[in-house]
Amino acid sequence: DAGVTQSPTHLIKTRGQQVTLRCSPKSGHDTVSWYQQALGQGPQFIFQYYEEEERQRGNFPDRFSGHQFPNYSSELNVNALLLGDSALYLCASTWGGLNEQFFGPGTRLTVL
Amino acid sequence: SQQGEEDPQALSIQEGENATMNCSYKTSINNLQWYRQNSGRGLVHLILIRSNEREKHSGRLRVTLDTSKKSSSLLITASRAADTASYFCAPPYSGAGSYQLTFGKGTKLSVIP
Numbered sequence: 001d002a003g004v005t006q007s008p009t010h011l012i013k014t015r016g017q018q019v020t021l022r023c024s025p026k027s028g029h030d031t032v033s034w035y036q037q038a039l040g041q042g043p044q045f046i047f048q049y050y051e052e053e054e055r056q057r058g059n060f061p062d063r064f065s066g067h068q069f070p071n072y073s074s075e076l077n078v079n080a081l082l083l084g085d086s087a088l089y090l091c092a093s094t095w096g097g098l099n100e101q102f103f104g105p106g107t108r109l110t111v112l
Numbered sequence: 113s114q115q116g117e118e119d120p121q122a123l124s125i126q127e128g129e130n131a132t133m134n135c136s137y138k139t140s141i142n143n144l145q146w147y148r149q150n151s152g153r154g155l156v157h158l159i160l161i162r163s164n165e166r167e168k169h170s171g172r173l174r175v176t177l178d179t180s181k182k183s184s185s186l187l188i189t190a191s192r193a194a195d196t197a198s199y200f201c202a203p204p205y206s207g208a209g210s211y212q213l214t215f216g217k218g219t220k221l222s223v224i225p
Contacts, residue, residue, distance in 0.1 A: 004154075033212065042116075042200055042215030043155070056211050090154060092213075100145065101202075101213060103155040 004104035021076040025093030032074040035090040115214035116201045124222040133219040135184040135201030145202045191223045
């Protein structure tokens with residue numbers, strides 16, 4: 001049983017560019033959340049997708065957007081990249097809402 | 113706003129010793145989860161404890177929850193070098209119908225062989 005998978009593993013972009021990160025949830029999970037983790041900090045909630053809709057959103061600007069597909073996989077898009085967007089982006093999946101959330105290995109984004 | 117705060121921020125012990133990490137949170141919760149993170153990698157789910165549970169075990173891990181004090185603790189017994197990692201508690205955000213987890217900066221555990 002594959003766990004949560006994310007791609008790519010690493011990514012380097014320049015300021016102003018756009019990036020798309022991808023996540024496949026654990027088998028049987030229908031809910032995907034995205035988190036941003038800056039160096040030395042804990043993860044910060046970006047948003048959660050359920051039934052292809054954004055169910056909840058954290059304190060992140062509109063430059064951060066997402067999508068969930070019918071197979072429950074998800075994408076995180078970030079437009080107009082800033083240096084401060086450099087971080088580890090984590091995807092987590094669960095079923096329902098408040099059950100255990102399982103995280104993927106993350107995508108390390110570096111913005112130059 | 114941030115919910116969970118771990119204490120201490122860093123902990124260094126010898127292999128074979130026990131390690132205790134504490135977590136405090138601010139408002140009522142339905143459950144609380146603990147995670148481990150090896151350097152720069154994804155979070156590994158350790159345990160979920162519900163508000164009606166006082167203690168839960170998983171292998172060498174023991175988690176307690178005191179809802180009256182709004183605190184939780186994670187005990188790792190007979191620690192190993194492989195336990196070296198950052199540990200996070202993650203209560204859900206306090207907003208009504210909230211599904212988001214909130215994280216502090218974690219406890220950085222170093223187990224010296």
